[in-house]
Amino acid sequence: MAEFSIIDSYFNRPSLNSVDLGVGDDSALLTPPSNQQLVICADTLVAGRHFPLDTSPHAIGWKCVAVNLSDIAAMGAKPHSILLALSLPQIDHDWLKGFSQGLYDCCDQFGVSLIGGDTTQSPHLTLSVTALGWIEHGKAIPRSGAQVGDLVVVSGTVGDAAFALQHLGHPLQTRLDYPTPRCELGQALKNLASSMIDVSDGLAQDLGHILKASKIGATLELDQLPLSKTLQSLQNEQKWQYALAGGDDYELCFTISPQNYATLLQNNPHTPTTIIGHIQPELGLRLQKDGLDHALHFHGYQHFV
Numbered sequence: 001m002a003e004f005s006i007i008d009s010y011f012n013r014p015s016l017n018s019v020d021l022g023v024g025d026d027s028a029l030l031t032p033p034s035n036q037q038l039v040i041c042a043d044t045l046v047a048g049r050h051f052p053l054d055t056s057p058h059a060i061g062w063k064c065v066a067v068n069l070s071d072i073a074a075m076g077a078k079p080h081s082i083l084l085a086l087s088l089p090q091i092d093h094d095w096l097k098g099f100s101q102g103l104y105d106c107c108d109q110f111g112v113s114l115i116g117g118d119t120t121q122s123p124h125l126t127l128s129v130t131a132l133g134w135i136e137h138g139k140a141i142p143r144s145g146a147q148v149g150d151l152v153v154v155s156g157t158v159g160d161a162a163f164a165l166q167h168l169g170h171p172l173q174t175r176l177d178y179p180t181p182r183c184e185l186g187q188a189l190k191n192l193a194s195s196m197i198d199v200s201d202g203l204a205q206d207l208g209h210i211l212k213a214s215k216i217g218a219t220l221e222l223d224q225l226p227l228s229k230t231l232q233s234l235q236n237e238q239k240w241q242y243a244l245a246g247g248d249d250y251e252l253c254f255t256i257s258p259q260n261y262a263t264l265l266q267n268n269p270h271t272p273t274t275i276i277g278h279i280q281p282e283l284g285l286r287l288q289k290d291g292l293d294h295a296l297h298f299h300g301y302q303h304f305v
Contacts, residue, residue, distance in 0.1 A: 037134070040132050057095045060127070066178070070179065070198040079112050082113070082129050085127070110183050141196040151258060153274065158244075214255075218280060218286070220286070226274040
């Protein structure tokens with residue numbers, strides 16, 4: 001009965017939004033809103049691979065939700081609910097209390113409900129979250145819509161989480177442990193952005209997915225990359241490596257026409273965004289400094305090594 005005791009003690013509470021049937025049955029039941037499409041994604045986090053082994057349980061709970069909500073945001077959708085599959089080496093009630101609190105703190109901030117999932121025993125701590133969201137029919141923002149003349153824009157700052165992973169205990173570790181999914185910005189970009197992706201595996205690699213899907217190229221200005229004060233103090237090659245290849249930022253990278261970007265700034269001034277380049281017809285990604293091509297060797301996060 002341990003599985004059901006865990007569920008009842010840590011993962012069973014009233015839903016925040018419209019759920020017909022939630023935690024406690026074989027499946028959850030939702031009624032789709034009128035003229036909405038379901039947006040669905042899943043992410044798995046493995047201890048020691050996706051977060052340091054000594055990461056606080058509260059931070060793990062927050063992050064396993066946040067990284068999925070970031071994918072929902074990247075489609076321009078509104079997050080609704082999550083399912084959690086939790087594999088535990090053992091039952092540790094102090095750990096479960098901190099983890100579930102972190103999970104619910106993230107859910108509460110973004111109006112998301114936990115509606116089901118599974119718990120089991122495993123030699124390795126593993127967390128798999130499936131997130132659900134809604135968006136008006138035909139309004140989702142894919143990776144494949146970038147157009148020549150579009151601006152390349154990124155939210156927030158990039159490279160902080162990668163720096164923190166190499167400097168555990170630094171104040172920037174908050175950016176590694178508690179990423180902020182840009183849900184409000186993602187929804188504001190509906191009808192404005194031509195393509196979008198969330199930055200999880202490194203800005204250059206993830207932008208490359210947009211370029212490949214759109215069959216197009218881009219030029220980035222290295223001096224325009226939005227960096228925190230800590231990264232600004234580093235040597236150029238080092239800070240650019242963190243910013244372009246570090247990963248775990250969970251910011252949004254999107255392409256948008258200059259006219260639509262002006263509209264975004266008028267309507268959504270809350271989330272900082274920075275123009276870092278533009279879309280061009282020639283395939284591939286060009287890096288420039290002071291208007292001149294700059295060679296830089298890097299690669300983003302690899303899931304299999």
